[in-house]
Amino acid sequence: MSTQYVDNFADDIGPIKILHIYKPKSQLRGIVVVDNLAMGPAAIGGCRMAPDVSTREVFRLARAMTLKNAVNGLPYGGGKSAIVGDPKSDLKETWMREFARAIRDLKEYIPGPDMGTDEQCMAWVHEEAGRAVGLPYSKGGLPLDELGATGFGVAVASDAASEWMQLPLENARVVIQGFGNVGRAAATCLLERGVHVIAVNDSDGGLHNPDGLNIPELFRWVQTRNLNRATHLGEPMERDRVLEIESDIFVPAARPDVFTEANQHLLKTRLVLEGANIPITHEAARVLHDRGIMVIPDIIANSGGVICAAAEYEGKTEDQAFDAIRKSVYRNTTALLKRVRERKQYPHDAALQMAREVLSKKMGLYAST
Ligand SMILES: NC(=O)c1ccc[n+]([C@@H]2O[C@H](COP(=O)([O-])OP(=O)(O)OC[C@H]3O[C@@H](n4cnc5c(N)ncnc54)[C@H](O)[C@@H]3O)[C@@H](O)[C@H]2O)c1
Incomplete structure (x- = not known):
C-alpha cells in the first residue's frame, strides 16, 4: 500500500492523517489534513473552498495551524480541510453538507470558516457533523468573520x-x-x-x-x-x-x-x-x-480567527475572545x-x-x- 501523500510531507511534526473524499454524483472533492495533535485531542482549522486547492496546499495550511495554535498556547492541534470547487457554485450547500457527513466520525478535526466558506457554511457543517466553529449567533456561535x-x-x-x-x-x-x-x-x-x-x-x-x-x-x-x-x-x-x-x-x-x-x-x-x-x-x-x-x-x-474559534468552542463570550486576541497577538x-x-x-x-x-x-x- 502506498503512503505517498504522507511520505511527501512527513517530518518530526506530522501530518498524522490525510483524508481524500470523493462523491461521484455531486463531484464533491474534499481534502482533510490533521497535522499534529500534541496541543490537544482535536485540531481546529478552517475549511477552504477554491477551484485550485491541492493536497499540498492543505498540508501547508494545516502545518500553519499546528504552529499557530502552539504559539498562541491554544489547547488544539493543527488541521485544515478543503473542498475543490468554485465558492460561487450552486452546489455549495450540497458540497458542504456532503463533506460534513463524510467527516462526521473524524472527531479529531473541528472545521471552521476559511477562504470561500462562511458562518452559514459552518451552520450546515454543524447540522450534519455535530461540530464546527465560527457559527452564526443563531446557532450559539461567535461568528468570527462577522465579528472581524x-x-x-x-x-x-x-x-x-x-x-x-x-x-x-x-x-x-x-x-x-x-x-x-x-x-x-x-x-x-x-x-x-x-x-x-x-x-x-x-x-x-x-x-x-x-x-x-x-x-x-x-x-x-x-x-x-x-x-x-x-x-x-x-x-x-x-x-x-x-x-x-x-x-x-x-x-x-x-x-x-x-x-x-x-x-x-x-x-x-x-x-x-x-x-x-x-x-x-x-x-x-x-x-x-x-x-x-x-x-x-x-x-x-x-x-x-482561531483564538475566537477556540473561545467559542469553550463557551466564552465575545468580550473574552477579543481580550484574548488583543493580549496574545500583542505579546x-x-x-x-x-x-x-x-x-x-x-x-x-x-x-x-x-x-x-x-x-x-x-x-x-x-x-x-
Ligand atoms: N477568515 C479568517 O478568520 C481567517 C483567519 C486566518 C487566516 N485567514 C486567511 O486569510 C485569507 C483570506 O481569508 P478570508 O476569510 O478573508 O476569505 P474570503 O473568501 O472572505 O475573501 C478572500 C478575498 O480574496 C480575494 N481574492 C481571491 N483571489 C485573489 C487574488 N488572486 N488577488 C486578489 N484577491 C483575491 C477574493 O475575491 C476575496 O475578496 C486566507 O488565506 C485565509 O486562510 C482567514
Whole structure:
C-alpha cells in the first residue's frame, strides 16, 4: 500500500492523517489534513473552498495551524480541510453538507470558516457533523468573520509593530490584497488607527486612491457590484498591479504564495502583516527582510480567527475572545520583534522557533529551528 501523500510531507511534526473524499454524483472533492495533535485531542482549522486547492496546499495550511495554535498556547492541534470547487457554485450547500457527513466520525478535526466558506457554511457543517466553529449567533456561535476577529488581530499586530519600528499609524499608507472577511475587517480596524487605505483588490480587479479609499462606502458597494467598477471611489486597475503600489503597510489577505523569490522585488513597503495564510514563501520573506521590510508572519498576525474559534468552542463570550486576541497577538508580535532584533533572526524563523518551543515540550522533543 502506498503512503505517498504522507511520505511527501512527513517530518518530526506530522501530518498524522490525510483524508481524500470523493462523491461521484455531486463531484464533491474534499481534502482533510490533521497535522499534529500534541496541543490537544482535536485540531481546529478552517475549511477552504477554491477551484485550485491541492493536497499540498492543505498540508501547508494545516502545518500553519499546528504552529499557530502552539504559539498562541491554544489547547488544539493543527488541521485544515478543503473542498475543490468554485465558492460561487450552486452546489455549495450540497458540497458542504456532503463533506460534513463524510467527516462526521473524524472527531479529531473541528472545521471552521476559511477562504470561500462562511458562518452559514459552518451552520450546515454543524447540522450534519455535530461540530464546527465560527457559527452564526443563531446557532450559539461567535461568528468570527462577522465579528472581524482576524482583521482585529492584524490591527493589534500593527500596534505592536508600529511602536517597535517607530512607524506611526496615523496617515500611514496601507495596501490590502483581498477584500473578503479578513481584508475588510483589517481595513476597518486599521482605519480606526488613522491610516489611509490607498489600494485594495479582490479576485476580479483592483482600486487605487492615493488620498485613501472610502472603505465603508466601498464595503457597501461590493455587496452588489464589482469592486473595480467603483470608479467614483478610486482608479480601477488590473488585479495584480495593486501589489506594486508603494505603501507603508501591506496586508496580504487572499491567496497563498503571492510573493515568491521571483516577484518579491515588486513589493515596496515597510511592514507586512500577513492576514492570509502562507502568502509569502520563506525564501521570499528572507529577501524582503534583507531589503529592510519587516514581515509579521501569519501564525502570529492572523491568529485572531482561531483564538475566537477556540473561545467559542469553550463557551466564552465575545468580550473574552477579543481580550484574548488583543493580549496574545500583542505579546507574540512584541516577542517576535525582540527576537528578530536581539538574535538577528529572520521573522519567519523566529516565529517558527517560538511555536516549536511550545510544541516540542508537548511532544517531548527538544526544541529546534
Ligand atoms: N477568515 C479568517 O478568520 C481567517 C483567519 C486566518 C487566516 N485567514 C486567511 O486569510 C485569507 C483570506 O481569508 P478570508 O476569510 O478573508 O476569505 P474570503 O473568501 O472572505 O475573501 C478572500 C478575498 O480574496 C480575494 N481574492 C481571491 N483571489 C485573489 C487574488 N488572486 N488577488 C486578489 N484577491 C483575491 C477574493 O475575491 C476575496 O475578496 C486566507 O488565506 C485565509 O486562510 C482567514
